[in-house]
Amino acid sequence: xxxxxxxxxxxxxxxxxxxxxxxxxxxxxxxEEYPDDGWPDIGEAEIVFIGxxxxxxxxxxxxxxxGVFGDHRLAAMLAVPGISERMTTxxxxxxNDSGAKTVLVEINAxxxxxxxxxxxxxxxxxxxxxxxxxxxxxxxxxRLTLNFKRLLFELPPAQLNFYKxxxxxxxxxxxxxxxxxxxxxxxxxxxxxxxxxxxRLLERARSTSTEVVFFLPPRPLSAVKLIGYAEFERIIxxxxxxxxxxxxxxxxxxxxxxxNHFIDIKAHVNARGRERFLQxxxxxxxxxx
Numbered sequence: 001x002x003x004x005x006x007x008x009x010x011x012x013x014x015x016x017x018x019x020x021x022x023x024x025x026x027x028x029x030x031x032e033e034y035p036d037d038g039w040p041d042i043g044e045a046e047i048v049f050i051g052x053x054x055x056x057x058x059x060x061x062x063x064x065x066x067g068v069f070g071d072h073r074l075a076a077m078l079a080v081p082g083i084s085e086r087m088t089t090x091x092x093x094x095x096n097d098s099g100a101k102t103v104l105v106e107i108n109a110x111x112x113x114x115x116x117x118x119x120x121x122x123x124x125x126x127x128x129x130x131x132x133x134x135x136x137x138x139x140x141x142x143r144l145t146l147n148f149k150r151l152l153f154e155l156p157p158a159q160l161n162f163y164k165x166x167x168x169x170x171x172x173x174x175x176x177x178x179x180x181x182x183x184x185x186x187x188x189x190x191x192x193x194x195x196x197x198x199x200r201l202l203e204r205a206r207s208t209s210t211e212v213v214f215f216l217p218p219r220p221l222s223a224v225k226l227i228g229y230a231e232f233e234r235i236i237x238x239x240x241x242x243x244x245x246x247x248x249x250x251x252x253x254x255x256x257x258x259x260n261h262f263i264d265i266k267a268h269v270n271a272r273g274r275e276r277f278l279q280x281x282x283x284x285x286x287x288x289x
Contacts (some may be wrong), residue, residue, distance in 0.1 A: 039094060040162050045076035048095040051106025052083040054217040056163040057268045058277045069282050073101070079163040085109040089198055092212070096205050103205070104281075107214040107250065110198070111239045113188040169270035173260040176222040183265050184226055189238035202246055213285075214243050216252035218277065219267050224256030226265075232256070251284050 042048055047068060049059050056079040060068065067073045078091045088109040095103045108114075192198055205212050216239050224232045236252055243250035261273030269277060 040076070040078060040164065042076040042078070042095065042098050042100060044074055046073040046099075046101040047075040048098075048100040048103045049075065049077045049079070049106075050083075050088060050091045050095060050103060051079050051217075052108065053079065053081045053163070053167070054108070054267055054269075055079045055106045056167045057169050057263075057270075058217060058274055059166040060274060060278050061166045061168045061271075064278075068278060069102075069285050076100075077163065077166060081161060081163075083109055085193055089194065089201060092205075093201055096201070096208065096210050100210060102211045102213065104213045104215055107216055107239050107242065110192045111190060111216075111242050112235055113190050114185060167268075169263050169268060169274065171271055172263050173270060173272075174220055174222070174262045174264055176220075176259055176265070179222070179265050185223075185266070186227055187231065187235045189235055192242070199246060202248065212248050214239070214248050214250040215281065216250065217267055218253040218257045218261070218269070218273070220259045220262045220265055221256035222259050223265050223267065249288060251281055253280070 049055055051058075056077065059075070059077045059079075063075055064070075068075050078095065080087055080091075083091075083106070088105060092103060092105055202212055216236065219227075219232070227235075236254065239252065240250055257273060257276070261269055261276060263270045
């Protein structure tokens, strides 16, 4: 009886593995051919910003006459709300293929997870040492679900919602007293799930003389206090270690910025914050050279 049970168990595992292989094998490469539409045209821009909605708020609405770095080069933005690691890498490849000379990449998708929680019901993330494995399983699960649905239904092509233009955050400022419990969050350091792809792409960028720069969007001072100064410093140090590992320069602010530089606690800047970001980034970029 036990032997028959073992045979059945092994057979079930083999069948399950075959099923997973059948529906989960498709894992699009970041080097796949891009569609004819749906990808913003960077035109003649030599500087490209890539990131999430945080980046969309940080990029200047009205570019200075001399350019963001004072060298008269045109700038463009490729930003997707809640951008993933894989999409960040795909857009980096796209910017490189499109002839960009300097690509500034928001490092968040590679280095940290954003976790909302309330003080009474905290949502704690997985331990740091297991983050890469956990992220890989999450991506595998999503891929299996998508491909299984493709077997049963004719799914429409996925739609990407790009920010077509920089976002004008206006002059409104964060009022911390109005922050609700669900607005609280933590930042969990993560390792990239696909470091080899990113490494190959960065080498390709170097071979075409494309400069890649990482940046870490600033956080409101109230958010830093909630997160905790030690944890905030750990996030910065982790991002710095990743940048060193991939041999890419990193811009970051070592401390939280005043709340009046943001429109919400999640770190979307207003006009004041955008002006400061552009000034500090330009100064850092010039001093770095």
